[in-house]
Amino acid sequence: MSDTTAxxxxxxxxxxxxxxxxxxxxxxxxxxxxxxxxxxGRLLTPLAYPGYLVMxxxxxxxxxxxxxxxxxxxxAPFLLGSYAVAVVAGVGYRTIR
Numbered sequence: 001m002s003d004t005t006a007x008x009x010x011x012x013x014x015x016x017x018x019x020x021x022x023x024x025x026x027x028x029x030x031x032x033x034x035x036x037x038x039x040x041g042r043l044l045t046p047l048a049y050p051g052y053l054v055m056x057x058x059x060x061x062x063x064x065x066x067x068x069x070x071x072x073x074x075x076a077p078f079l080l081g082s083y084a085v086a087v088v089a090g091v092g093y094r095t096i097r
Contacts, residue, residue: 059071
């Protein structure tokens with residue numbers, strides 16, 4: 001039994017699922033272009049569309065559920081949602097690979 005395996009559970013696999021290269025890449029593709037574009041409108045590129053779509057859907061649902069909050073409050077759920085999408089993409093990649 002290696003150091004990373006305890007009772008048949010592989011901690012390296014868990015690390016790859018939650019913080020692997022695919023997860024970091026997808027999370028970056030969803031968040032970085034949108035953040036850069038929101039800081040300076042001239043830098044908003046078509047690469048920001050997937051992140052913008054996630055932010056728009058999250059803001060719509062959030063505004064419906066919590067109408068008294070400002071839109072900047074929805075950045076935390078956007079980041080969590082982007083991370084969840086990235087983890088699902090990472091799991092899908094590992095499954096196909």
